[in-house]
Amino acid sequence: MRRLLLVLAVVTVGLAGLMTVATAAGRIGGDAATPTLLAPKATVRYEPAAGAGGVNPAAPVAVTVADGTLDTVDLLNEAGARVSGALNADRTTWTASESLGYDRTYTWRGIATGSDGRKVPVEGSFATVKPSEKVRGTLNIGDGRTVGIAAPIQIQFNGHVRDRAAAERALAVTTSVPTEGAWGWLPDENGGSRVHWRPKEYWKPNTRVTVTAKLYGVAYGDGRYGAADVTSTFTIGRAQIVKADVNSFRMVVMRNGRQVASYPASYGLGSDPNRNTRSGIHVVSEKFTDKRMISEQYGYDVMEKWAVRISNNGEFIHANPASSGAQGSSNVTHGCVNLSLENARAYYDTALYGDPVEVTGTPIALSAKDGDIWDWTLSWQQWKGLSAL
Template sequence: MAPSARGGRSRLRLAVTAVLAGTLLLTAACSGSDDKPSWQGGGAGAGASTGPEESTSTAPAPALSTVAVTSPAADATSVELWSEVKYNSEDPANTEVKVTNAKGKEVKGTVDKDGNLWRPSESLAWGTKYTVTVSTPAADGKQNSATSTFTTMKQPANLVRVSSFLADGQTVGVGMPLIMKFGRPIPEKYRAEVERRMTVTATPAQEGTWRWISSTEVHFRPQTYWKANSKVFYKVALKGVKLGDGWYGRSDLTVDLKIGRELIMTVDNKTKKMTVKENGKVIKTIPVSLGKKSTPSSSGTMVVMEKAAHTIFDTTDEDPVNGYKTPIDWAQRITYSGQFIHAAPWSEGQQGRRNVSHGCVNVSEALGEWLFGKTLMGDVITVSGTEEKLKNGNGWTDWNMSYEEYKKGSYLK
């Protein structure tokens, strides 16, 4: 009987406990006492109704997105003109960055939200204080922001002049390279950065590349000849850019020009004729006389570099004994070494039959004038079948090589 009695007492204790628990629950549900139960967040029990003033529950406040400017350092001085602004943000997608000068004018720039960077779209001014403001929306609808200031470097004494051969408003031929020149040699380690800061925009769009002709000259050409009647805009943003040995770019510049109709001249030594095509159609065939064997014309692709309706060819400085001074009409230079297309009335009887020139492309007086009136600087002339090949660099020889070969002269790989 002992085990049974113990089991009975256990069941009795369980029953009593259950009754007490039920009493507590009933009391909590029905009591009108001001005492609040400690469960359910201190609120009323199930089925109870309370007004807003009786509720003690509160929603957690949203965490603020913190922002900070990390570079340039606060109150930094001697900051370079193309320095990026770096910042931290817990909400990059909604972060705004504003840079203003001492007069409060906003500086143009672009924001890389993935990299937390602001980059200037144009060079900053020498010796100028700037304010950076980085902000994100805050929980109360206001801006959560951070500000910092920095001052750019003073204008240095060593500045490199950067110039464009072409100017605004010019109309040039389809073979015209864009030519930039520098006032001092640019070390190789800086040339890639220089190229990155020289941008070319053509309308319609056309692929192209820069090529370094020397340490002080760089050209740009498209993959094929410029499309006729294109618009070309290029920007050179080198003010304040390091150009080696303590030297900096002096200024920025832009050029806006137009490409004219397509005019291509083709000279064949076998036929002693020049074929002139405009926009793909033959408009004239001209008898020519090229360089004799002792002074051959160069075979290759060249462009018209300069034009003079009337000039004098003087070679006496180079060759006092056999040099000559000769008045020339309708001259169009195609090489640095002195090869021209020009009128030569003294060789009109030989034109189309024999080569008697000193390397130039001789045409008649009348056809020389006609051709002179048709051409633009940058128009293309290709000569073939002569004893001598054109040497690259003897003029604007940008088209005397394949595009793949041309690209090798760029430092952007």
């Protein structure tokens, strides 16, 4: 009996010991604090990368922080002036709002604070590309002008553009009236490349047109880069078309579909191919109250009144008293359209840059050899083939 009690006592003590250990183990596990996770440190990323060289000055410029916020950010040029820019609403990204300069070094300065509360510097620098040449583009139609319904938009570059596709992608034309059109690259002229935008058909009167050429920073190839953006907004005027049938010996002016004038005229001498007025759609490009006209081939040097240029091969609509006896009855000129003083002045006063002059009835066609604006001598498919895209 005593032996049985002794065994039970040992078992009871053993169970108590196990319960004590279990309770102690539970107490240790329950009271221990959960280890705290460390908050992440701020990570700053730069666009372009810090230390980069040859950066395009028109490329996006930004600094972004992950796991933190930007306290202060400055991007400084070599003179210590700040580049314009702004933080986003949650202060995680600063973006430059102005283009940078060519061949310059820019330095970041600022502070970011991480989620861990620690400060991280915004620092580093990068350098922009140094062009071998900065090429400028010039638009032919200025802001606020009113032009005729055949007016092409021209951008004349003062240097050669090898990568025409890159340049063309930077160009845009928007219109108040839906207008189909396309850019076409013409042979280099005046020491540089040139590109025209032509509508498929004549412009609709009163169309408002905006040209935007984002050329700054565009790489043209051979180390050349765009010097500046250019833009213009202008208006298409009334629909004035000159109908010039050389065999009628008259020049008819149509305005908005109605004939407003019919002048006796003399065109180029038909028996001399060099003196034929070229057939095709000419475009008024400039006009002069007085214009000196010289030809070494035909030996004349005269000053003519009310001269409206319709091509760069020497063709004008102008007054010429010397041919007054032929005006309305025969063609005797050196290729120009001759009118009386009174009629030439009347037409001169109505002519706008971009007005079409449709010459018909001669065997020699207007072509690229005749100078600047021969856009309308090509079919629409031929014109679209001049695009670089």
